Amino acid sequence: MIELIDIHKSFGKNYVLRGLNLKINKGESVVVIGGSGSGKSVILKHIIGLLKPDKGTVMIDNSDISKLSEEELNEVRKRFGMLFQSAALFDSMGVWENVGFGLRQHTHMHDEEIKEIAIKKLKMVGLVNVENLMPSELSGGMRKRVGLARAIAMEPEILLYDEPTTGLDPILADAINDLIINMRITLNITSVAITHDMKSAYKIADRIAMLYNGVIVGVGTPDEVRNTSDPVIRQFITGSASGPIKVEGR
Amino acid sequence: MFVKLIEYIGTVARKPIEEIGRIIMLFYSILKLFVRPPFEIKHTIKQMLEIGVKSLPVVLITAVFTGMVLALQSYTGFKRFGAEGLVGSVVALSMTRELGPVLTALIVAGRAGAAMAAELGTMRVTEQIDALETLAINPIKYLIIPRFLASLIMLPALVIVSDIVGILGGYFVTVIILKANVTTYMRMTWDYLETQDIYNGLIKACFFGAALSLVSCYRGFYTEGGAEGVGKATTGAVVLSFMTILISDYFLSAWLFE
Ligand SMILES: Nc1ncnc2c1ncn2[C@@H]1O[C@H](COP(=O)(O)OP(=O)(O)O)[C@@H](O)[C@H]1O
Ligand SMILES: [Mg+2]
Numbered sequence: 001m002i003e004l005i006d007i008h009k010s011f012g013k014n015y016v017l018r019g020l021n022l023k024i025n026k027g028e029s030v031v032v033i034g035g036s037g038s039g040k041s042v043i044l045k046h047i048i049g050l051l052k053p054d055k056g057t058v059m060i061d062n063s064d065i066s067k068l069s070e071e072e073l074n075e076v077r078k079r080f081g082m083l084f085q086s087a088a089l090f091d092s093m094g095v096w097e098n099v100g101f102g103l104r105q106h107t108h109m110h111d112e113e114i115k116e117i118a119i120k121k122l123k124m125v126g127l128v129n130v131e132n133l134m135p136s137e138l139s140g141g142m143r144k145r146v147g148l149a150r151a152i153a154m155e156p157e158i159l160l161y162d163e164p165t166t167g168l169d170p171i172l173a174d175a176i177n178d179l180i181i182n183m184r185i186t187l188n189i190t191s192v193a194i195t196h197d198m199k200s201a202y203k204i205a206d207r208i209a210m211l212y213n214g215v216i217v218g219v220g221t222p223d224e225v226r227n228t229s230d231p232v233i234r235q236f237i238t239g240s241a242s243g244p245i246k247v248e249g250r
Numbered sequence: 251m252f253v254k255l256i257e258y259i260g261t262v263a264r265k266p267i268e269e270i271g272r273i274i275m276l277f278y279s280i281l282k283l284f285v286r287p288p289f290e291i292k293h294t295i296k297q298m299l300e301i302g303v304k305s306l307p308v309v310l311i312t313a314v315f316t317g318m319v320l321a322l323q324s325y326t327g328f329k330r331f332g333a334e335g336l337v338g339s340v341v342a343l344s345m346t347r348e349l350g351p352v353l354t355a356l357i358v359a360g361r362a363g364a365a366m367a368a369e370l371g372t373m374r375v376t377e378q379i380d381a382l383e384t385l386a387i388n389p390i391k392y393l394i395i396p397r398f399l400a401s402l403i404m405l406p407a408l409v410i411v412s413d414i415v416g417i418l419g420g421y422f423v424t425v426i427i428l429k430a431n432v433t434t435y436m437r438m439t440w441d442y443l444e445t446q447d448i449y450n451g452l453i454k455a456c457f458f459g460a461a462l463s464l465v466s467c468y469r470g471f472y473t474e475g476g477a478e479g480v481g482k483a484t485t486g487a488v489v490l491s492f493m494t495i496l497i498s499d500y501f502l503s504a505w506l507f508e
Contacts (some may be wrong), residue, residue, distance in 0.1 A: 081384075
């Protein structure tokens with residue numbers, strides 16, 4: 001279980017999270033929606049301990065991750081997989097080495113075994129015959145899927161997806177949605193995804209949470225969100241420029 | 251008035267002091283992580299080759315011409331008071347004690363140090379360093395320690411090459427071009443050059459190697475602000491390395507050769 005309790009975070013004068021609360025149950029799929037630059041990626045980085053809150057606590061299975069030693073935090077991190085918004089592939093290594101990086105660092109497997117697993121994971125995300133390419137030779141959508149393959153390589157319990165479908169064509173985006181759903185069903189993975197693709201959100205979420213002004217302003221099932229009367233959430237899901245969310249200053 | 255002045259000094263001095271503090275903290279992490287397995291031997295060797303290959307041609311050319319010009323200048327200068335026999339020792343002492351270590355360090359800072367800052371800076375702004383952390387890897391151990399060690403080892407190695415090549419350059423100009431006496435030149439080189447001179451030069455080299463990689467990695471590792479930030483980190487790393495090398499050279503000389 002993941003619990004964010006009263007998280008405050010600012011970067012200089014930029015006050016991004018202002019007392020955010022969010023609880024994600026084991027095996028659940030939660031999607032966080034919110035405007036560009038509203039702090040969605042910052043939330044994910046708090047969950048995996050890349051950023052520390054100025055105030056508040058991040059609890060993973062009832063332990064406060066800011067109180068863990070480096071080794072303990074790394075043990076927690078091994079249970080996570082994270083897909084970065086920009087994929088964040090290591091550009092000094094080839095595709096299969098990217099996917100197998102965690103295995104190479106944390107297991108005693110041989111390169112052939114690692115490569116075999118990498119190829120299997122790449123296939124799961126719809127990529128074949130790319131294992132020997134370098135990241136610079138890939139398109140944006142391929143990079144994202146390699147990033148996803150790397151995130152699932154160690155068979156994590158919890159997956160964090162930062163905009164998994166952004167930049168993909170609609171068919172590929174839907175394939176990724178199916179993949180996220182499948183992994184959750186077959187492997188009982190807990191997942192936290194960030195997106196502003198509402199179609200994807202409705203499809204993969206058990207619950208959708210809306211981030212606005214540094215706090216979660218509403219949480220509900222896809223049906224509840226679809227039928228909400230909250231003006232902020234309504235404006236966001238219908239994608240309207242007029243309403244309580246102002247376009248300026250973003 | 252007095253308070254204002256103190257305040258002014260405070261605001262000006264704050265940033266560099268903060269920066270020095272953070273560099274020391276990074277150095278402390280390096281020392282702490284250095285002894286902890288796994289050891290990134292393959293990466294360290296790769297970085298050593300990188301530094302050697304990147305810097306060797308420039309180091310060779312710089313050293314040989316420095317030795318040559320030293321010989322030329324001191325020969326024509328010393329001839330005025332009949333001391334041209336001393337050229338051999340001037341070249342040998344200047345190269346081993348001073349110019350070998352300093353010039354080599356400046357070259358490595360400009361080539362390999364800049365590359366370190368650019369690589370780490372790019373990894374930072376493209377979230378590759380964050381990705382390493384999420385994969386339960388300590389990025390200081392994985393990225394910085396191999397570069398630090400490689401620089402610490404390669405700098406003295408390059409300085410030895412530079413010393414030899416510089417002295418050969420001096421020999422070439424004095425003996426072959428200016429047709430001075432060979433035995434005098436050789437005797438003056440060997441009689442006045444003590445092993446202590448060479449050692450002290452190599453101690454300087456180790457210090458410069460450690461300092462320039464520390465400063466360059468620091469600048470790259472804490473890059474902010476996209477591609478522009480990487481550019482700033484790279485030039486910043488070179489400037490800061492140059493300053494560190496030149497300033498610390500004075501104090502190291504004062505201490506080692508007192
Ligand atoms: N490491 C950082 N340093 C400074 N500012 C940051 C950092 N990470 C995020 N921010 C700022 O926090 C805000 C939210 O960023 P982010 O979470 O990336 O937005 P998004 O919701 O689009 O994912 C932005 O204004 C961004 O500039
Ligand atoms: Mg984001």
